[in-house]
Structure formats: C-alpha cells, structure tokens
Amino acid sequence: MNENYKYAAHIISWLDCNDGYNTSVPEVAKMRILLCLAYEDNRELENVGYFEELLISLGISQQEAYKRT
Numbered sequence: 001m002n003e004n005y006k007y008a009a010h011i012i013s014w015l016d017c018n019d020g021y022n023t024s025v026p027e028v029a030k031m032r033i034l035l036c037l038a039y040e041d042n043r044e045l046e047n048v049g050y051f052e053e054l055l056i057s058l059g060i061s062q063q064e065a066y067k068r069t
Helices: 003-017 026-038 050-057
Strands: none
Touching: 003 026, 026 050
16 A cells, blocks of 8 residues: 555544535645645646645635646
C-alpha cells in the first residue's frame, strides 16, 4: 500500500468526525488540501477551482490562488 494512501485514510477518518465538508473551518480546508495532494491521480486537481477555493478559504487571495492556472 502506498504510504500516501495510509495517511489519506487517517485524514478521511478525521474529516468524517469533524464536519468534513465545511471548508469554512480552517482545519477542514487544510485536511482537504492534504487529501488533494496525497493522491497522484486526484480528480479535484484536474479541474480548475476546487483546490483554489480551498486556498481562498484559508485567506490566500483569489489572484494568488489562481496564479498557476
């Protein structure tokens, strides 16, 4: 098992116990970012928007969040 998937399982478990879809909670947004980065073939990163919106919810400016796109 890829080491990333092991950590991702722990993050998913944490999210399940902590209002995991409420990305206005900074800890939830950070865990969602970690999940995005943990998987090599992550669908959230394929399309512009999801990852960037997580960054914005943490206080990154919209201009900076969308800079790479």
